[in-house]
Amino acid sequence: MNLTPPASAPIAAKHLASDTHHGITRTDDYAWLRDQNWRDVMRDPAALSPDIRAYLEAENDYTDAALAPLGDLRETLFAEMKGRIKEEDASVPSPDGPFAYYLRYAQGSQHPIFCRLDTEGSEQVLLDCNKEAEGEAYFRIGEVDHAPMHDLVAWTADRKGSEYFTIRVRDAATGKDLAxxxxxxxxxxxxxxxxxSFLYVHVDEEHRPLKVFRHIVGTHAKDDTLVYEEEDHGFYVDVGKTQSGRFLLIDIHDHQTSELRLIPAGAPATPPRLVAAREHGVEYDIEHDEDRERFLILTNVDGAEDFKLMEAPVAAPERANWRDFVPHRPGTLVLAHVAYRNHHARLERRDGLSRIVIRRLGDGAEHEIGFDEEAYDLNLSSxxxxxxxxxxFAYNSMTTPSEVYxxxxESRARTLRKRQEVPSGHNPADYVTRRIFAKAGDGELVPVSLLYRKTTKLDGSAPCLLYGYGSYGISIPASFSVTALSLVDRGFVYAIAHIRGGKEKGYRWYSDGKLLKKRNTFTDFIAAGEHLAKEGLTSRGRIVCHGGSAGGMLMGAVANMAPDLFNGIIAEVPFVDVMATMLDASLPLTPPEWHEWGNPIEDEDAYKYMASYSPYDNVRAQSYPHIFALGGLTDPRVTYWEPAKWAAKLRALRTDANLTLLRINMEAGHGGAPGRFERLKEVALVYSFALAVSDSI
Structure with missing residues (x-):
């Protein structure tokens, strides 16, 4: 089906704005789409200026009209995806003393129900999020955490999509919230x-998490005690606890530097104790080995690019007392670790594949939990x-539904606790998952994970959806997807490009895709698309590419750089207005992001390099693929005006008749719709677009 644009598209007014840095002047016709009242909009969408609201609603109406012929297809896709989900389902209970905690979903419910079992197997419902969501335009549950004595449950919820969470405390015996x-x-x-009492992080008017407070149960929030305040707005602050339960953690970090402070969990009024002062470029986190009175530290000090494990005495955890526990092994990236009383487990990745290594703390003996598939996803749960x-741990692959073990x-016995059910049926033998490698321009080999049906002809005729992210060191897993099957079953090749900017091939893979090497992310993705066409898995102009957030920036960059390679681009909450955002220190996430992208305010080289790829700034008069951009009005991470400005500029400059579509969710933020089925409707929307522009319906 060829989508036909409605008679007239919204045309954004032009109001020239400019800024000058390093003697270079930028102009922007659409800066007015950023509401000067944006902080209030984050808390109350009704505060949006009427002229901006009118324009965004006109864009939404245009998109609805353009995609109206796909209504039946969207319903079919949604029904398929929903049919692959076991509606009445539950997680594997996790033991903790006299109870085992878990969440479950009821038939037809959007949100989880948090429960526990006692020693006799009787269920107690602690929090039914469906009841809490009644009457709300938006509801997303955050953390649900029971107190160590099992008498109280603290739970957090966001009711605007702007990621301002409110904490409440529930009496587990009565099921009633306290004041x-x-x-x-x-x-x-x-x-x-x-x-x-508990620690929490306050989020300020700029949406920055910089202050840690202690709340004593039964008191008013205004009386909470300030425990720690971070002065550097380029850092984030989190709170947590060691697996031993002995220490509360205050984690201060940006994207490449970290610092930890400890509070004895049994003496929470104690001032935080610094573990090791921050050093630029040094990251670390800790676990507690109680019997041996030491901390086990995951860190990249001493040039350990792929991280190593060190130990330090609890009595003197300063940097000078750190000693190797598991030495650095170049090419083996240590991702996470957890310490139990007598064992230590670590998750690591080598050659793009993950594994779990178990170490007995008494004698240092180690063994590995290995897996056989060519591409898979593995997660360790503490x-x-x-x-x-x-x-x-949980294991799955692009063909194998999740299995929890x-x-x-000690005994090395592996017990299957749950296998993901696909009610509508799924036979892994009907599909192929592979990992191939595309050669980048500088000779690097870019891994690409593939999923397709065995019956798909690999003669260049198959359409392809190519997904990518490539930022913050986040690795995209080759995991099972109930949604991707709807494309694959219609003849698509589904591909994930593991491009630089992630950590799929170690920490160097990340550092080679950030700052003044960021363009590697985009050229790697283009190389992956070219290789797929060269190998006959698809062909040029048959590829729909898909990415979100920083992956949406990737979408905007490759649209400018290689528009003829793709026939469609789906950019969800896309970070496309890179220059304007990184030049504005007042925005919520700008100062912490300078370590990922560079600081164009202070650094002329960073300014010029960023200007060379910033998607919005590089839109020009040329042909573009069909483009579908999606955003959220209350998104504090990628503000709504980024996709809005991008769509306006694309429509004004593109020289072809292809579609530029913009959809802003007026009641949600970065994560889109919060309910499990509402999210499936969003996936069905973008996949119907992919199928339509690929003439696959």
Whole structure:
């Protein structure tokens, strides 16, 4: 089906604005789409200026009209995707003393229900999020964390999509919330050892998490004690706890530097104790080995690019006392670790594939949990317990639904606890998953994970959806997707390009895709598309590319750089107005982001380099693929005006008749619709677009 644009598209007014840095002047016709009242809009969407609202609603109406012929297809896709989800489902209960905690979904429900089982197997519902969401235009649950004595449950929720979470405390026995209400938080909490108080992070008017407070249960939030305040607005602050439960953690970090402070969980009024002062470019986190009175530290000090593990005494954890525990092994990236009483588990990646390594703390003996598939996803779950020989992991691949295992670290017994059910049916033997490598312009080999049906002809005729991200060191897993099957079953090749900017091939893969090497991310993605066509897996002009957030920036960059390679581009909450955002230190995330992209305010080289790829700034008079951009009005991460400005400029300058579509969710933020089925409707929307522009319906 060829989509036909409606008779007339919205044309944004032009109001010239400019700024000058390093003697270079930028002009912007659409800066007016940023509401000067944006802070208020984050808290109350009704505060949006009427002229901006009118324009965004006109864009939404235009998109609805353009995609109206796909209504039946969207319903079909949604029904397929929903049919692959077991509606009445539950997670594997996680033991913690006299209870085992889990969440479940009821038939037809959008949101989870948090529960626990007692020793006799009787269920108690702690929090039904469906009831909490009743009457709300938006509801997203944050953290649900029971107190160590199991008598209280702290839970957090965002009701605007702007990621301002309010904390409430529930009496587990009565199911009633106490009077405690703590607004404007990041959503994270850390209980003290006695369950009488907890730490949380306050989010300020600029949406920056810089202050840690301690709340005593039964008191008013205005009386909470300030525990720590970060003065550098380029850092984030989180709170947590060691697996042993002995220490509360205050984690101060940006994208390449970290610093930890500790508070004894049994003495929560104690001033935070610094572990090691921040050093630029040095990252670390800790676990507690209680029996040996030491900390186990995951860090990249001493040039350990792919990280190593070190140890330090609890009594003297300063940097000078760190000693190697597991030495650095170049090419083996240590991703995460957890310490139990007698064992230590670490998740690491080598050659793009993950594995779990178990170490017995008494004698240092190690063994590995390995897997056979060519491409897969692996996650390690720490659970609640410390004095246990059991850890838990989840395994899946692009053809294999998720499997959750309990693993005895001493006996090495592996027990399957849950296998993801696909009610409508799924036979892994009908599909092929592979990993191929595309050669980048500088000779680097870019991994590409593939999924397609065995019956798909690989003669260049197949359409392809190519997904990418490539930022912040985030690796995109080759995981099972109930949504991607709807494309694959219609003859698509589904591909994930593991481009630089992620950590799929180690930390160097990340550092080679950031700052003054950021263009590698975009050229890697283009190389992946070219290679797919060269190998006959698809062909040029048959590829729809898809990315969100920083991956949306990728979409904007490749649209400018290689428009003839793609026939469609889906950019969700796309970070496309890079220059304007990084030049505005007042925006919520700009100062912390300078370590990822560069600081164009202070650094002329960073300014010029960023200007060379910033998607919005590089839109020009040329042909473009069909483009579908999606954003959220209350998004604090990628503000709504970024996709709005981008769409306006594309429509004004493109020289072809292809579609430029913009959809702004007027009641949601960065994560889109919060309910599990509402999110599927959004996926069905963008996949119907992919199918239509590929003439695959």
């Amino acid at each position: 405690d209400e703590v607004p404007d938080t990041s959503g994270d909490i850390a209980w003290d050892a006695n369950g009488k 659970g609640y317990e410390y004095n246990t020989t059991r850890t838990r 309990d693993y005895d670290m």
